Amino acid sequence: MKEVVIIGAGPSGLAAIRSLSKYKDEVKITVYEVSDRVGGVWVNRDPYKNSPMYDNLRANFPKEVIGYPGFPFPADIKESYLPHRMILEYIESFAKHFQLYQHIQFRHTVLNVDIISSVKGKERWNVMVRDEETGAITNKKCDAVIVATGHESKMYIPDFDGKQTYTGEIIHSRYYQNPSHYVGKTVVIVGAGFSGLDILVDIHTVAKKIYVSHHDDHITAPLCENAEYVKDIAKINGNDIIFIDGKVVQADIIFLGTGYRYDFSFLSEKCHPVIKEDHVTNIYRMMVDIAHPSLYYIGLNKLGSPIREFCVQADLAAALIAEKIPTPSREEMEKDYQDTYKKNVTDLGLKPKNFHVVSYTQWDYYDAVCKQTGQQQPDSIMAKKLYNRFLGNFYKDFFQFKQGIYKRLDAENFEVVYEPEVFST
Numbered sequence: 001m002k003e004v005v006i007i008g009a010g011p012s013g014l015a016a017i018r019s020l021s022k023y024k025d026e027v028k029i030t031v032y033e034v035s036d037r038v039g040g041v042w043v044n045r046d047p048y049k050n051s052p053m054y055d056n057l058r059a060n061f062p063k064e065v066i067g068y069p070g071f072p073f074p075a076d077i078k079e080s081y082l083p084h085r086m087i088l089e090y091i092e093s094f095a096k097h098f099q100l101y102q103h104i105q106f107r108h109t110v111l112n113v114d115i116i117s118s119v120k121g122k123e124r125w126n127v128m129v130r131d132e133e134t135g136a137i138t139n140k141k142c143d144a145v146i147v148a149t150g151h152e153s154k155m156y157i158p159d160f161d162g163k164q165t166y167t168g169e170i171i172h173s174r175y176y177q178n179p180s181h182y183v184g185k186t187v188v189i190v191g192a193g194f195s196g197l198d199i200l201v202d203i204h205t206v207a208k209k210i211y212v213s214h215h216d217d218h219i220t221a222p223l224c225e226n227a228e229y230v231k232d233i234a235k236i237n238g239n240d241i242i243f244i245d246g247k248v249v250q251a252d253i254i255f256l257g258t259g260y261r262y263d264f265s266f267l268s269e270k271c272h273p274v275i276k277e278d279h280v281t282n283i284y285r286m287m288v289d290i291a292h293p294s295l296y297y298i299g300l301n302k303l304g305s306p307i308r309e310f311c312v313q314a315d316l317a318a319a320l321i322a323e324k325i326p327t328p329s330r331e332e333m334e335k336d337y338q339d340t341y342k343k344n345v346t347d348l349g350l351k352p353k354n355f356h357v358v359s360y361t362q363w364d365y366y367d368a369v370c371k372q373t374g375q376q377q378p379d380s381i382m383a384k385k386l387y388n389r390f391l392g393n394f395y396k397d398f399f400q401f402k403q404g405i406y407k408r409l410d411a412e413n414f415e416v417v418y419e420p421e422v423f424s425t
């Protein structure tokens with residue numbers, strides 16, 4: 001019987017437990033989780049870690065796209081963009097339904113993962129864990145490790161010229177809780193990704209003035225009266241914020257919607273992946289470490305359909321670990337990695353960090369991985385259509401897209417129950 005350690009009991013760790021528990025005769029699972037509950041980032045105000053969740057957050061994706069494939073949200077929920085607490089309840093109900101809790105050791109932090117031996121392709125691992133209740137440190141030996149720790153813990157903080165002279169506050173989105181701190185303030189939001197724009201929507205009724213600083217060509221939708229787009233920050237001088245086109249504004253707060261960087265500080269040097277410009281290199285199927293094929297990452301990708309991705313990847317990890325399908329040769333894995341890099345980065349003329357950005361490439365990827373594991377992707381045609389519609393609406397109007405209400409009709413189709421008029425043109 002193989003021993004497998006899963007690190008993290010957020011949505012991706014839970015997907016991994018479910019997939020592995022199909023092979024209970026072949027695999028023994030141990031899961032370590034820092035918090036005292038499942039759900040990862042969806043636990044708002046988690047007392048055991050600094051959760052990036054905030055009070056008014058509604059999911060960015062309609063529930064018809066965001067859920068575990070084949071495990072729908074309760075039928076009585078009509079709205080599509082759900083508040084975080086409903087997503088958490090759903091994740092908890094998934095864990096209960098599939099009896100996943102029995103495998104999880106809560107309040108246990110993985111401090112270190114190291115490879116002990118590698119004999120004829122069979123690797124052994126040591127996972128060092130701290131019991132946060134007793135302080136006891138133990139070591140667990142195992143045959144495979146699944147990293148499901150998410151990628152929203154290590155903040156990316158840009159280093160602006162003159163930053164040390166700034167007289168206002170610089171706040172990363174990780175520390176955002178609600179709009180109360182922004183009443184009457186002038187705010188420069190840096191970054192126009194989901195977090196920056198979500199916070200714009202949350203604070204625009206109380207803030208005095210908001211500047212949205214970005215360089216993303218897709219972000220052109222009209223803003224509210226007290227907001228305007230500005231270019232990237234060139235430098236800061238006291239309270240003056242100077243943009244690359246020479247425009248100067250004064251602001252009380254620079255709000256960083258600049259996202260996160262991958263952080264695997266618990267992996268020892270021997271097994272730590274090489275990360276180049278926020279791109280985790282040398283991984284097969286965007287999840288298996290080619291140098292150590294019994295080390296798996298679930299959920300590295302960005303801007304895809306996270307939980308669908310987790311399930312597809314978890315099924316692949318489980319089938320490989322339980323030896324239901326062969327682990328490809330090193331050459332095959334390297335070719336897959338090179339092909340994916342070409343498709344996601346080189347062919348599109350993008351930067352290495354775009355390796356993990358899968359908004360448009362995700363569906364082919366899920367199909368390829370599912371084919372390998374012999375699985376079907378439930379509702380993938382419907383999900384793809386609705387994903388494209390939601391993304392189009394998001395770029396059209398950040399303020400209103402979450403009012404959309406959709407209904408799954410069948411595996412290929414959805415119905416628009418309600419959308420603000422702006423989306424019908």
Ligand SMILES: Cc1cc2nc3c(=O)[nH]c(=O)nc-3n(C[C@H](O)[C@H](O)[C@H](O)COP(=O)(O)OP(=O)(O)OC[C@H]3O[C@@H](n4cnc5c(N)ncnc54)[C@H](O)[C@@H]3O)c2cc1C
Nearest residue numbers: 008010011012033034040041052059060109110149150299
């Ligand atoms: C503010 C915000 C809004 C978001 N909105 C959406 C959205 O609308 N729709 C969407 O699909 N996605 C959204 N996301 C993305 C979200 O991160 C993913 O949907 C999903 O929660 C990631 O799941 P995960 O399990 O991979 O990671 P996480 O949810 O981060 O879970 C990782 C778990 O690992 C545990 N852990 C970490 N390190 C260790 C360790 N060393 N030892 C033991 N345990 C450890 C953590 O405690 C945590 O419970 C949002 C993210 C943020 C931050």
